[in-house]
Amino acid sequence: MPARLLVVEDEPLINQAVADRLRAEGYAVTQAFTGPEAVALADAEEPDAVVLDIMLPGFDGIEVCRRVQSRRPVPVLMLTARDDESDILVGLGVGADDYLTKPFRMRELVARVHALLRRVERAGELARAPRAGVSLDGLEIDAAARRVRVDGNEVHLTPTEFDLLSMLASAPGTVLTREQLLAEVWGWADASGTRTVDTHVKTLRAKVGGARIRTAHGVGYALETRS
CATH class of the missing domain: 1.10.10.10 (Winged helix-like DNA-binding domain superfamily/Winged helix DNA-binding domain)
Structure with a gap:
């Protein structure tokens, strides 16, 4: 069964490009475009990982991450348009596992998602040992x-x-x-x-x-x- 991913990005072209590439890698992808939609879909779909933009309408990715993590721990790759350390530190502080600064190479995003999912799998194996x-x-x-x-x-x-x-x-x-x-x-x-x-x-x-x-x-x- 393919891993389930939630892509959250308010720019339709970027959202679709990321979703298409991750589907081509064999993942099952759900797309969200606003903060409230992202939280609702995370609750309903229970994704294995989330690709999450910081700047979103409704409420931002920091708040999305906080709400999602309070319900169920899930690995989050955060996307930020600014190479601003304060944004990055806040994102990591509320539960994001990794970040990418825009513009990014699609190949690097895929590699980060692969690594996140491998770590979750490895953590599960270690927890049983x-x-x-x-x-x-x-x-x-x-x-x-x-x-x-x-x-x-x-x-x-x-x-x-x-x-x-x-x-x-x-x-x-x-x-x-x-x-x-x-x-x-x-x-x-x-x-x-x-x-x-x-x-x-x-x-x-x-x-x-x-x-x-x-x-x-x-x-x-x-x-x-x-x-």
């Missing part, structure tokens, strides 16, 4: 329940943030390169999305504490232990 949790200097990662506590307080992480933190926690103190993180967390075989790693680390730091994640400039990141 017995795994030990991590407890490190007040940071507790419950691998089976996919929950995180910082100094006893539970923090909400998006699926991508959880996977990124788990990857860093698998080797505390060891610098993992951006390319390693892209391959293991995002499932990308190339290094074209290193800025995606940087942006997700920024949102993760805001939730678990900036001092916990060290930047190795020009290389990558490490989960630090407290001295």
